[in-house]
Amino acid sequence: MTSANARILNAVDQSFESEVQFLEKLVAFRSLRNEEAEAQDFIQAALRQRGFAVERLRTDASKIGQHPAFSPATVDYAESWNVVGLKPAGGAGGRSLAFNSHVDIVPAGSSHRWASAPFQPVRKGDWLYGRGAGDMKAGLVASIFALDAIAAAGLTLRGDVQVQSVVEEEITGNGAATLFERGFVADAVISPEPTDEQLVRANAGVIKFRLETKGRPAHPREPESGQSAIDLMIRLIGHLRALERKWIDERQDRRWFSELANPVALTIGTISGGDWIASIPSDCVAEGRIGFYPGEDPQARAAEFEAFLARIQTEDPAFTGERLVDLTWVGVMHAGYELAEGTPAEASLRAAHALTHEGGELPSYVMACYLDAAVFSVHGNIPALVYGPVAENIHGIDERVSLSSLKRVTKTLALFAADWCGIAES
Numbered sequence: 001m002t003s004a005n006a007r008i009l010n011a012v013d014q015s016f017e018s019e020v021q022f023l024e025k026l027v028a029f030r031s032l033r034n035e036e037a038e039a040q041d042f043i044q045a046a047l048r049q050r051g052f053a054v055e056r057l058r059t060d061a062s063k064i065g066q067h068p069a070f071s072p073a074t075v076d077y078a079e080s081w082n083v084v085g086l087k088p089a090g091g092a093g094g095r096s097l098a099f100n101s102h103v104d105i106v107p108a109g110s111s112h113r114w115a116s117a118p119f120q121p122v123r124k125g126d127w128l129y130g131r132g133a134g135d136m137k138a139g140l141v142a143s144i145f146a147l148d149a150i151a152a153a154g155l156t157l158r159g160d161v162q163v164q165s166v167v168e169e170e171i172t173g174n175g176a177a178t179l180f181e182r183g184f185v186a187d188a189v190i191s192p193e194p195t196d197e198q199l200v201r202a203n204a205g206v207i208k209f210r211l212e213t214k215g216r217p218a219h220p221r222e223p224e225s226g227q228s229a230i231d232l233m234i235r236l237i238g239h240l241r242a243l244e245r246k247w248i249d250e251r252q253d254r255r256w257f258s259e260l261a262n263p264v265a266l267t268i269g270t271i272s273g274g275d276w277i278a279s280i281p282s283d284c285v286a287e288g289r290i291g292f293y294p295g296e297d298p299q300a301r302a303a304e305f306e307a308f309l310a311r312i313q314t315e316d317p318a319f320t321g322e323r324l325v326d327l328t329w330v331g332v333m334h335a336g337y338e339l340a341e342g343t344p345a346e347a348s349l350r351a352a353h354a355l356t357h358e359g360g361e362l363p364s365y366v367m368a369c370y371l372d373a374a375v376f377s378v379h380g381n382i383p384a385l386v387y388g389p390v391a392e393n394i395h396g397i398d399e400r401v402s403l404s405s406l407k408r409v410t411k412t413l414a415l416f417a418a419d420w421c422g423i424a425e426s
Contacts (some may be wrong), residue, residue: 001355004423005415007153009356012145012411015152019145019410020128020403022046026137027121027130031103034075036167039103040083043165046144050151052085052163059168060178069177069379071208072329073168082175084184085163087147094158094422098186099147099413100176100372100384101140101193102169105132106395113397127392127400134391134401139192140165142389142406146414150423159421162186169372171208171331176372180379188345188420189376189384192413194391197357197405199349199364202256202338203386204263204291206370207302208331211236213273214324217282226280230273232324233284237268239312240290243305247292254293256338256366263368266290287330291368294336302333332370337377337384345383345420352415353387356408387412 012019029039040056047054059080064070089096108118108131116122121130128138143163150157162184166175193200213233218226244266257263266288273284292301309327313319339346353362373384390405 004153004155004418005355008149008155008414008418009411011149011152012407012414015145015148016407019141019406022145023128023133023138023141024121026141027128027133028119030119031105031132032107033104033168033171034079036104037079037081040081040165043103043140044083047083047085047163050148052087055084055086057082057084057178057182059174060181063177063181064174067177067181069180069375070174071172071331071333073172073174074328074330080167080175082167082178083165084179087161089158089160090156090426091158091422091424095188095420096160096186097417097421098162098164098184098189099143100164100166100189100191100376101136101143102167102175102372103137103140103165104167104170105135106170109397115398118399123403126402126404128403129398129400131399134194134389134399135394136193136388138391138401138406139194139388139409142192142410142413146410146417149410149414150418154426155418155423156426157417157421158424160186161417161421166372173332173334173370173372173375176375180375185376185380185382189373189382190349190413190416191371191373191384191386192388192409193371193386194394194401195367195386195388196390197353197409198387199346199362200339200367200371200373200386201364202294202366203336203371203374204368205294205296205298205301205334205336206289206291206332207298207305207329208287208289208333209305210285210287210328210330212326213284215280215282215284218280220278220280223280229281229284232318233271233273233286235316235318236312236325237286239316240266243308244290247290250293257293257368260366260368263293263366264291265368289331292336294338296335298333298335302329334370334374335378337374339377339384343383345385348419349385349387349412349416352412352419355415356411
C-alpha cells in the first residue's frame with residue numbers, strides 16, 4: 001500500500017463518526033417523490049461548503065418522448081430538482097469521474113410496523129435504521145466523504161469530479177436522464193447503490209404501467225346485473241402471470257440471467273377499487289412493473305405487453321364486448337445493460353476493493369431491476385460501475401445499512417477515485 005493510500009484510509013477513519021452523523025441528518029429528510037427539495041438543499045449546502053461549484057437542475061419533462069433516455073411520467077416536475085457538485089481537476093492528465101446517487105426514496109409503508117419511526121434514524125449495533133438509509137442515502141454520503149478523505153489526506157484529483165444527487169430513480173429515471181442529456185458525463189460513472197459490496201455485472205430493463213378495469217356497479221340484491229371491476233383486475237393479473245412465465249423462460253439464452261429464478265419479476269405494487277362497501281365495484285386501478293433482458297428495445301417489449309392485453313380481451317369472455325381495460329405507461333421504460341468485462345474502470349475498482357478487503361476478490365452479480373447506471377451505459381457507452389454497502393430490508397420494513405460496510409465502501413470509493421483520476425499533492 002502506498003503512503004498516499006494509507007493517508008486516505010486514515011482520513012476515512014478519522015471522519016467516520018461525522019459521516020454517520022451526516023447520514024443520519026439526510027435520512028431524516030422525508031424525500032419522497034416531489035418532496036426531495038429539502039434533502040437537496042442539504043446536499044447542495046454541503047457540496048458548496050466543500051468547494052464544489054453547484055448546479056441545480058429541474059427534471060426536464062420536455063424531453064419525454066423526444067429523447068430515448070427519458071421515460072413516461074404523469075406528474076408535475078415544477079419542484080423536481082437534481083443537484084450536481086463539480087470540482088475541476090487539480091492537475092493534468094487525469095480521467096474524469098462522476099458519482100451518481102439518487103436521493104428519492106419509496107414510501108415507508110406501514111410505519112406502525114417499524115421498530116422505530118422510519119424518518120427518525122436509529123443506530124443499533126452495526127446498523128443504522130431508517131427509510132432510505134440503504135437505498136441509497138448511505139451511498140451518496142459515502143461518495144461525498146470519500147472525496148473529503150482525499151482532500152484531508154492533502155491530495156487533489158488530476159481529473160474532474162462530479163457528485164450527482166438525482167431524483168426520480170425510484171419511478172422513471174428522468175432525473176439521471178436530465179443530467180445525461182445536459183452533458184453531465186465523465187470517463188466513468190460509479191453509483192454506490194446497496195449491492196452488498198459486489199459489482200453489478202448486468203441489470204434488467206424495466207417497464208412500469210397502470211391498468212384500469214371497468215365493471216358494472218350494482219346493488220347486492222341483484223348481483224347478476226353487475227360485474228366487479230376488482231374481480232376483473234384479479235382475473236387480468238392472473239393472465240399477466242402467464243406472460244411473466246413466458247418472459248422468464250427466455251432467460252435460458254441470457255448469459256447473466258440464466259440462473260436467476262425470476263429475472264422478470266412482474267410486480268403489482270398498488271391496487272385500489274370500489275367506492276362503497278355494499279356496491280359491486282365500478283372501477284379498479286393497479287400499478288406495476290415487469291422486467292426484460294439487456295440489449296432489448298423497451299418499446300418493443302411494451303408493444304408485446306400491449307398485444308398480450310389485446311389478445312386477452314378477445315379470448316377471455318369476461319373481457320369481451322365493451323372496452324373494459326385501459327393501459328397507461330407511467331414510469332420507467334428503459335433498457336437494461338451489461339457491464340463489459342475487463343474495462344480499466346473495473347480493474348481500478350477491483351484493486352481498490354482488494355485493498356479494503358485484505359486482498360479479497362471483487363464479487364459480481366445481476367440486479368433484475370432498474371438502475372440509473374443504465375442511462376449512462378446504454379445512451380453514453382460509459383463504464384457505469386454499481387457498487388455499494390450492505391443493506392437489508394430496502395423497500396421493506398426496518399430498512400437498515402451496515403455501518404462497518406459503509407466505512408469499507410467509503411474507503412474503496414476513495415481509493416478508486418484516487419487511482420482512476422490520479423492524485424497530486426495539494
